[in-house]
Amino acid sequence: MTAGRRPDPPLRPLAAPPAPRRREPVTAVVALGANLGDRAATLAAAVRELDRLPLTDRVVCSSAHESVAVTLDGPDAEAPAYLNAVALVTTRLAPSVLLGFLHAIEERHGRVRRERWGDRTLDLDLVAYGDVVSDDPRLTIPHPRAAERDFVLGPWLEVDPDAELPGAGRVDALLARLRGAAP
Template identity: 40%
Template sequence: MIDRAAVAPYDALIGLGSNIGDKAENIRQATALLTQQGDIRVVAASRLYRTAPWGVTDQDWFVNACIAVATGLSPQALLARCQSVENAMKRVRQERWGPRVIDVDVLVYKNVSLDDPTLTLPHPRITERAFVLVPLAEIAPDLVLNGHPLSHWLSRVDLSEVTRLDAPK
């Protein structure tokens, strides 16, 4: 369940992550590819974050970010676009939660709740992942997931594994 009453206007929230090559550039390239056809427009973008790997921890660190977008695409068409961006950037799917040049996930789409074989909305593990919650809080701070504000979910994850890339050392 999503309460969008106090959230800035957008149609979807998308998470991006990379841990192969120039990670920050991969995020920028994926965003550009998502928007190049003109039917997706970024209305807010988080900063870039250095994050610890999740799931499979024996791999390089990630860069993660979130974007809020305006689009007329359906949730399934938006997912297809995200996957086409991953394919265009030569993402190889060898290991679940393993290394990737880019990961582009639809996290939230309007107030849609969906559970089908190809797409679950909101993303089923969004509330477990600091690497998603921290950048998401920048662009949709009033978002409510499963009846709780983001601050509730942020208090339940390890924030020490997420560092803003432009933060002072």
């Protein structure tokens, strides 16, 4: 430092950094299914685990509905029947984070991802996340086959009579079409 020159002032930010943005709660639709083991106990345990997720305020679940297993080729009456339900999860978790939690819950219940259409101790699908539409290969929402699945639409309609599947329409109309009735 030379004589007569002041030292440089310490560097300070021009403004305070922005506070982290708090995500608004969104209703996510989660389809639950199981066709191995004690299906009812597994679904009940999974719903309890959904209710304990961080940043999750509320979980409302339909009753359980039994359905025939579905494969790539269609219904498979030889496979063990599924027990299905739908949960509405009010959460502030990002969709990808929620999906990670769903996979962790499946794994805790013995789910092994070997074959795409195989029997399962537990299957949790993120069917919809508010009105978000995403075709990301890691997370496609709404679920690409939700509009074709009675075992998703029926339980969903039970817990939300005004439900809409983003990009496809009202759940009651989709279900009526599937069942061959006029919407």
